[in-house]
Amino acid sequence: MRVVVIGATGHVGTYLVPRLVAAGHEVVALSRGTREPYRPHEAWARVQRVQVDRDAEEAAGSFGGRIADLGADVVVDMVCFTPEQAAQLVEALRGRVGHLLHAGTIWTHGRAAAAPLREEDPREPFGDYGVGKVACEDLLLAESRRGGVPTTVIHPGHISGPGWRVINPLGNTDPRVWAALAAGEELAVPDGGHQLMHHVHADDVAQVFQRALEHRSTAVGESFFAVSDRGWTVRGLAREVASWFGQEARLRDVTWEEFRSGYTARLGGDEGAEHAGASWEHLVRNHSASVEKGRRLLGYEPRWTSPQVLREALVWLSSHGEVDLGGRVLPCA
Known part of the structure; x- marks a missing residue:
């Protein structure tokens, strides 16, 4: 055609x-x-x-x-x-x-x-x-x-994929989130971190x-x-990413107000508000979708799980200087 x-x-x-x-x-x-x-x-x-x-x-x-x-x-x-x-x-x-x-x-x-x-x-x-x-x-x-x-x-x-800043486990594109998980540093997660992303x-x-x-x-x-085979929570993705570097995810539960104010205090008004706002937009929807209809009518079968696609994206981000992993090397899975 x-x-x-x-x-x-x-x-x-x-x-x-x-x-x-x-x-x-x-x-x-x-x-x-x-x-x-x-x-x-x-x-x-x-x-x-x-x-x-x-x-x-x-x-x-x-x-x-x-x-x-x-x-x-x-x-x-x-x-x-x-x-x-x-x-x-x-x-x-x-x-x-x-x-x-x-x-x-x-x-x-x-x-x-x-x-x-x-x-x-x-x-x-x-x-x-x-x-x-x-x-x-x-x-x-x-x-x-x-x-x-x-x-x-x-x-x-x-x-998601190699070539751009993908949505990270906090629901935004802040490269510091990847770095914190790789280093085993504490990461504030809003409202329990039980929200789903797909x-x-x-x-x-x-x-x-x-x-x-x-x-x-x-x-x-x-x-x-x-979508991938299933959605993952903030906490689940954070723990998965940390494990790639031999770390335990250190997650601190905060309210949305504390999350926004913390971002603003660390990064300044505009950048902090942008990342906190992106997290709210992605997490408040709490999305996990079924692929059953695509499988049944089209024969769709996802090749990548959510963690796999994020890992591939992070390899690219690190190798192209978009994320500073402090010298840690993450090979493709």
């Missing part, structure tokens, strides 16, 4: 594009052209690269037509965040494309009411990102179910997209979680 990938050089596209090329698909990779994929691969030499400024073209009303004119059998949209963006795209693709795959987010569910989450569970999103993505999903799946553009929505968890390797997310694309008959009109 001819597959157009919008946002092709991002976290997931970095892995999806080589997967599609290896499977024999013709790939057109769209991006802003500001950087290369996170991981080099020879498959990119066999890909048509197209530079596009989505914001500018959407403002001009030409983006949807630009995508439709590429003559794709399948369009994969990694970077749609508002229902207005989704509407412009489906209006142009209606009757001209066989399958649209949309990157959603596990955050559409807001605060978890059950564990593990299932795709059909009630959603109570909050925050601009989660609310906007729910509106996208509702518009796209309604379009699909009434016979318009056939659509599938994929909901990743916390996308990480996933970017290549496992790419696997779900590929399987949905190649199992169109069961994927159209559906949404699927793209």
